[in-house]
Amino acid sequence: MKEMGRQALLRRVTIFLLLAGLLLPGLAAAHCDALDGxxxxxxxxxxxxxxxxxxxxxxxxxxxxxxxxxxxxxxxxxxxxxxxxxxxxxxxxxxxxxxxxxxEGAPYTGLKPAGAIAPVVARADRALQQGSVDDLAKAIAAHAEEGVRDYFQLAHEARQQANSSVAAGREFVEAYVTYVHYVEGIAKAVHEGPHHGQPAAPNAHQH
Structure with a gap:
């Protein structure tokens, strides 16, 4: 049971690290290129x-x-x-x-200065060096949940007024698209696996 729990925890970390790369394009790409990478x-x-x-x-x-x-x-x-x-x-x-x-099949655009690594990736490196992923997993899971809740709330509130005027309807559509894309980003991370063609985490494609 402990091993299964550990694999589930690692799977969640992988998913949310991937999500960070999907929702913050360009940040993860700087990892291997950075002078402090x-x-x-x-x-x-x-x-x-x-x-x-x-x-x-x-x-x-x-x-x-x-x-x-x-x-x-x-x-x-x-x-x-x-x-x-x-x-x-x-x-x-x-x-x-x-x-x-x-x-990796990735382009090289020059070395990036120190400090260019996305905070979430830097934190992932520190977790690996320290030998514990617990704090990282909790922080990323909490951040992702906060994002889902925030975007949901905005879309939900806008939906209540969506038919009151064309302008209100457009505000709802904008909030709705943002909310759905955020959720889709999570699903995409789960189903497509890690960057750079690396193998997915154990059970990453199981529901």
């Missing part, structure tokens, strides 16, 4: 330790040799001067992120 953070550690192994998991096996070559070149150049180190590191970060994104 997991890919670049791990790349910084790899350069300091002069060990490329930790970053290889971010690329496909077919791209491993390209990353190894870029890493070797970066290590050589960054020893020349502080300015060379900065440029070489940037080159490696861009190469790694570009190839990582290509492996």
């Amino acid at each position: 997991p890919v670049v953070v791990e790349a910084k550690g790899a350069l300091e330790n002069q060990d490329v192994t930790p970053v290889l998991k971010w690329v496909r096996a077919a791209d491993e040799e390209a990353i190894r070559a870029a890493f070797t070149q970066t290590l050589a150049v960054r020893q020349l001067s502080p300015a060379a180190k900065e440029l070489a590191d940037r080159y490696f970060f861009e190469t790694l992120v570009r190839i990582h994104r290509a492996g």
